[in-house]
Amino acid sequence: MPQNSTGQNGFCFAQTLDFSHPSPPPGEAGQTFDAPSGWETCGPPLSNSTASSGAPSPSDSCAEPLCSTTPGKEETKYVSAEGEELACGWGAFTPGCLQAFNTSKGVLFFLCVASFLQGMTVNGFINTVITSIERRFDLRSYQSGLIASSYDIAACICLTFVSYFGGNGHKPRWLGWGVQVMGLGSLLFTLPHFTTGRYEVRSAAEVGICGENQSLPCTQAASSLSGYRFVFMLGQFLHGMGATPLYTLGVTYLDENVKTNYSPVYIAVFYTAAILGPAAGYLVGGMFLNIYTEIGREIDISPENTLWVGAWWIGFLGAGAASLLISIPILGYPQRLPGSQRYSVMRVSEAHQLKDGSHKKASDPDFGKTVKDLPRSVLLLLKNPTFIFLCLAGATEATLIAGMSTFGPKFLESQFSLSASEAATFFGYLVVPAGGGGTFLGGFLVNKFKLRCSGIIKLCLFCTVFSLLAIFIFFIHCPNMPMAGVTQMYEGSALPGGHLNLTAACNTECGCLQETYSPVCGSDDIMYYSPCHAGCKTVSENPKTGKKVYHECSCIEDILLGSGDAEAGKCTSSCEEKTLLLFFMFVVILFTFLSSIPAVTATLRCVPDSQRSFALGIQWIVVRTLGGIPGPIAFGSMIDKSCLLWQDQCGEQGSCYVYQNSAMSRYTFIAGLVYKVLGSTFFIIAFLLYKPPPPESAPRSSDASENGNCNLQEHKPSLPAEEDI
Secondary structure (H helix, E strand, O other): OOOOOOOOOOOEEOOOOOOOOOOOOOOOOOOOOOOOOOOOEEOOOOOOOOOOOOOOOHHHHHHOOOEEOOOOOOOOEEEOOOOOEOOOOEOOEOOHHHHHHOOHHHHHHHHHHHHHHHHHHHHHHHHHHHHHHHHHOOOOHHHHHHHHHHHHHHHHHHHHHHHHHHHOOOHHHHHHHHHHHHHHHHHHHHHHHHHOOOOOOOOOOOOOOOOOOOOOOOOOOOOHHHHHHHHHHHHHHHHHHHHOOOOOHHHHHHHHOOOHHHHHHHHHHHHHHHHHHHHHHHHHHHHHOOOEOOOOOOOOOOOOOOOOOEOOOHHHHHHHHHHHHHHHHHHOOOOOOOOOHHHHHHOOOOOOOOOOOHHHHHHOOOOOOOHHHHHHHHHHHHOOHHHHHHHHHHHHHHHHHHHHHHHHHHHHHHHOOOOHHHHHHHHHHHHHHHHHHHHHHHHHHHHHOOOOHHHHHHHHHHHHHHHHHHHHHHHOOOOOOOEEOOOEOOOOOEOOOOOOOOOOOOOHHHOOOOOOOOOEEEOOOOEEOOOOOOOOOEEEEOOOOOOEEEEEEEEEEEOOOEEEEEEEOOOOOOOOOHHHHHHHHHHHHHHHHHOHHHHHHHHHHOOOHHHHHHHHHHHHHHHHHHHHOHHHHHHHHHHHOOEEEEEEEOOEEEEEEEEOHHHHHHHHHHHHHHHHHHHHHHHHHHHHHOOOOOHHHHHHOOHHHHOOOOOOHHHHHHOOOOOOO
16 A cells, blocks of 8 residues: 655655654653654654653644554555544455545545536536426426425525534545435436336427417316426435535535645635536536437427427436445545644634634534534524624525526527527536636635635625626617517517517418417518418428428518518527627626635634534525525516516416516616625625634634644644645
């Protein structure tokens, strides 16, 4: 097994390092001893040993070697100060080849893969395929909303338990089992596809043409397929349970096993992977939706058809299998990485100082080990105003992020007249550099300028104010594409607001029904509700694009032929403000995510070390309860106010087909402005109320020192390879 020497986390030295201390008289306890021949001293002797009899002093644990080698064996045994095994493996199986991964970089890699899979599944695939699931299983919008909310509900239920007990337990095991539960949730989510019959398209390719328009009969009885929503909700609930340890225990495990000034970089890389996951989910999910759900079966409709259901289940199947695999190496990591003890000893506390001094209770080594300490732990956090206002600021940012991730593709679809798959792919391209780059850059700036807690809050405030200014771009909007009977009359005159008139002299004999919505773009650059509403009588297929082309459309005027043609799909938008709008949307997303890692880092710094996992758990509960869950609901209700054309489901109102772009931009601006102003206010209050430890006590105020561990701060120059992560 390779030795873990002066590199990552481990710090074994070939010779004994000697710190000058007055030698005690002969015969008294505390005399200096030399390491036996054939042994290496792993890490500097933190203090000279004291009397071996009686109760052990706090310095005894520091005098014990963190790793040792036996003569004649090329094997390093990793042990902590308490004698626990620090080798990477499963039980007694700890092969030497695995120890190369027993570093903080190895942990970071596997946690990044796990967070990538979580983001791709929950925030990518779900948002991409929700429309297909509604169509396949006859679900209403509020039912699909319950499916999406099940994730946050599960997280809120589990966060307190996981963050409190997991924070004082074996974090890699909590993380590994959590990723396994998440994988099982993904596999369960695909179950309805395999337990239902084939998806039958009960209409021919010509449905919608003038004179042959057909509509499925209305049935007021709910389809038996809608009962599968409970299976989807359970799958999402397992997603929420499994992901709970990832963003609480995973963050603190990384923070505990690296130097304090490198912690923001590690956390930034971890969150960047979580941001890239949804982007990949939008791209890959959109690609799978172009494959018919019944793979291998010939079908005569294209993805543009409103009856098309794509292969929504493939992504969940792959993500579930990958999650089960990646959980295995995570379960093999020790409770602490080799060499991590010196980082906890050297960490300088920046916890907010309470006036009554009750924050010192968290320094007790036995604090937080039992359920009896749970109320006191909650009370300590509630008495920390900096922590409270950082949570509230995070909730406002989470509201915007949740709203943008859910309705961002819909905003692009409406403003630029794109199809649903095109909008999802476009939004993915926008989120990758803005969201991922902003997340990583935030952690890099904290590390680059070595910001302390107050400086980090200032950085968060700057990012929020800058994105607030960029929000004003939503005053600009793209004009709606002209649509006959919706935004203008068939003769070209404008319609009174809120009124529809889909019937005209050119299509009265076609018998068109409003239930069949299949937009087409006429050769006159006007959109029509369906080929039937455009008066089209024949159909063919464009060999170059594969799209259907409708001919002899009596409602479309053509100078040469008299009646024009129409192509399936929406008309292409020629919005002049498109580039400007996309640029400032990029800026808003960039600076919103730029403050995410600094905000998490400030949360970790403003609470005692022993409460970091629990503090992140409480913060996530606040963020999800006040931001993640109501955010999409608030954005959705405001966006629905801008709807021009609603779906008609047997006389009942369904989803929105066409939005008024000006109203959508106005409501988006109002929502963004309100939440950004609130976020800026909360960051200002958090900065003003933050009370750092006294400067003279900072070097010795770490929780590790108060717990009885040795303080390495004064010996820092004697430690080699100090700049290694």
